[in-house]
Amino acid sequence: MNAGNMPQKIIKMKKYFLITVLLLIAFAVNAQSKDEQELIKRTYLLSHTVFGTKDSLMLEDLFAKTATYGHSHGNLQTRAEAINGIIHNQSTYADTAVSDITVIFADDDVAIVRHLFKANEIRKDGKTVPLNFSMMLVWVKEKKKWKLFGRQAVSLQ
Amino acid sequence: MKFFFTIAWFFTGLVAVAQVDSISLKDAMSNLDKALLNKDQRTLQRVMHKEVSYGHSNGWVQTKQDILNDLQTGKLVYNKIENSNVMIVALNKKWATVRTNTNAEGSISGTAFQLKLHVLQVWIKTKMGWQLMARQSTKI
Numbered sequence: 001m002n003a004g005n006m007p008q009k010i011i012k013m014k015k016y017f018l019i020t021v022l023l024l025i026a027f028a029v030n031a032q033s034k035d036e037q038e039l040i041k042r043t044y045l046l047s048h049t050v051f052g053t054k055d056s057l058m059l060e061d062l063f064a065k066t067a068t069y070g071h072s073h074g075n076l077q078t079r080a081e082a083i084n085g086i087i088h089n090q091s092t093y094a095d096t097a098v099s100d101i102t103v104i105f106a107d108d109d110v111a112i113v114r115h116l117f118k119a120n121e122i123r124k125d126g127k128t129v130p131l132n133f134s135m136m137l138v139w140v141k142e143k144k145k146w147k148l149f150g151r152q153a154v155s156l157q
Numbered sequence: 158m159k160f161f162f163t164i165a166w167f168f169t170g171l172v173a174v175a176q177v178d179s180i181s182l183k184d185a186m187s188n189l190d191k192a193l194l195n196k197d198q199r200t201l202q203r204v205m206h207k208e209v210s211y212g213h214s215n216g217w218v219q220t221k222q223d224i225l226n227d228l229q230t231g232k233l234v235y236n237k238i239e240n241s242n243v244m245i246v247a248l249n250k251k252w253a254t255v256r257t258n259t260n261a262e263g264s265i266s267g268t269a270f271q272l273k274l275h276v277l278q279v280w281i282k283t284k285m286g287w288q289l290m291a292r293q294s295t296k297i
Binding site: 066068074110112114138150155156 | 206208210212214215216218244246251252254256258273274275276277279281290291293294295296297
């Protein structure tokens with residue numbers, strides 16, 4: 001090895017180092033944006049299930065074991081109470097709209113999702129009530145799946 | 158026999174750790190409330206995450222900068238923050254969600270408010286200690 005080759009070797013090493021770092025960053029960013037997409041998907045699915053299909057198996061899949069579910073009037077439910085309430089909810093919902101979704105990661109396996117929710121609730125007695133909510137959702141990653149850990153609704157009316 | 162002792166010892170350890178954490182978390186919660194009442198910017202800087210979102214019962218959501226500014230300008234003034242029925246739901250030592258019922262009094266843009274709230278908070282443990290990451294309240 002002569003002295004003339006040294007700088008070139010160092011440059012080459014630096015280049016590989018830079019490429020490795022960039023790749024690692026790209027992987028990390030990609031992983032987070034994948035999680036973000038997954039969270040948005042799960043958020044839509046949750047809304048669609050709670051206010052649409054009321055499918056109990058889907059709810060079982062969406063809710064974490066120790067989930068707490070807060071309604072806009074301040075009443076708080078456990079996982080079992082919430083699922084039971086949703087599947088026996090006799091209202092139907094029209095013109096449902098989820099908008100303004102934001103995702104903030106608190107940790108790799110915890111995220112806070114906020115979104116707006118509008119709909120017309122058609123009650124059992126036929127009365128229609130407009131709904132205008134802001135939702136805060138806490139999602140946790142359990143066995144590679146995002147599960148709802150906490151939910152708090154607030155009415156904007 | 159030894160096996161059972163090991164298990165018992167393991168659980169004692171877990172309970173102890175969980176208790177210490179809930180004490181430090183309750184301290185952080187109390188520091189946050191005191192700092193909001195006293196407009197203590199230094200403590201607020203410490204106990205709130207830089208990406209905190211602070212949602213009120215009318216749907217208004219404040220950023221960290223909003224909280225600091227609105228206290229400084231007097232747009233938002235707190236005279237009383239009282240928590241009851243504090244329930245900590247934690248999965249691990251790095252983060253926790255807390256639910257409380259809160260009586261809050263103060264004024265917003267000069268108009269007095271007196272609210273009974275249910276609140277959901279998300280806290281995460283950082284190098285700075287427990288920090289509030291998100292909060293949403295609704296009127297009871």
